[in-house]
Amino acid sequence: MSILTVLEFPDKRLRTKAKKVTVFDKKISTLVDDMFETMYDFKGVGLAATQINVHQRVIVIDVSEEKNAPLCLINPEIIETQGTEESEEGCLSVPGFFEMVTRAQKVKIKALDKHGESFELEADELLSVCIQHEVDHLEGKLFVDYISAFKRNRIKAKLDKIHKLEAKKR
Numbered sequence: 001m002s003i004l005t006v007l008e009f010p011d012k013r014l015r016t017k018a019k020k021v022t023v024f025d026k027k028i029s030t031l032v033d034d035m036f037e038t039m040y041d042f043k044g045v046g047l048a049a050t051q052i053n054v055h056q057r058v059i060v061i062d063v064s065e066e067k068n069a070p071l072c073l074i075n076p077e078i079i080e081t082q083g084t085e086e087s088e089e090g091c092l093s094v095p096g097f098f099e100m101v102t103r104a105q106k107v108k109i110k111a112l113d114k115h116g117e118s119f120e121l122e123a124d125e126l127l128s129v130c131i132q133h134e135v136d137h138l139e140g141k142l143f144v145d146y147i148s149a150f151k152r153n154r155i156k157a158k159l160d161k162i163h164k165l166e167a168k169k170r
């Protein structure tokens with residue numbers, strides 16, 4: 001198992017559209033395990049493969065308090081939505097920033113598990129938000145795309161500054 005590097009906004013690679021998984025082999029199983037380890041290490045509630053620079057449609061999620069409810073979604077599709085709701089979002093790829101985002105209140109999804117078996121799931125509250133946030137990552141979309149250009153540019157400037165300082169230290 002390994003903890004992987006998480007790409008940070010405004011890295012262009014976060015804008016890549018991920019491709020569907022077609023083969024369910026040891027490589028996918030290792031990718032899923034490494035993504036869970038990375039997500040738990042970073043104390044996130046979800047992680048999309050895009051964030052670790054792997055452009056395949058793979059998501060891991062665990063919104064439980066005890067961190068004992070791992071959920072893996074491969075090739076997820078949102079097949080139904082209900083209502084809208086606003087909530088505060090953060091992202092491991094936009095560290096330290098939190099903004100209100102409006103999303104569907106409930107979602108019904110269809111996905112494959114890590115063995116390639118199809119299943120459906122209905123979600124509300126944090127799980128619903130998290131699924132929509134992660135599916136966006138697979139499309140190259142970030143939560144900062146939903147806020148004003150003014151706020152987004154301010155976040156970009158602050159992260160650019162941090163990334164420059166980090167590069168200098170090395």
Ligand code: GNR
Pocket residue numbers: 043044045046047048051088089090091092093129130133134137
């Ligand atoms: O850890 C995370 N918390 C979170 C909080 C509110 C809405 C979405 C999220 S997802 C985020 C982890 C992450 O960046 N996943 O892509």
Ligand code: NI
Pocket residue numbers: 090091092093133137
């Ligand atoms: Ni994110």
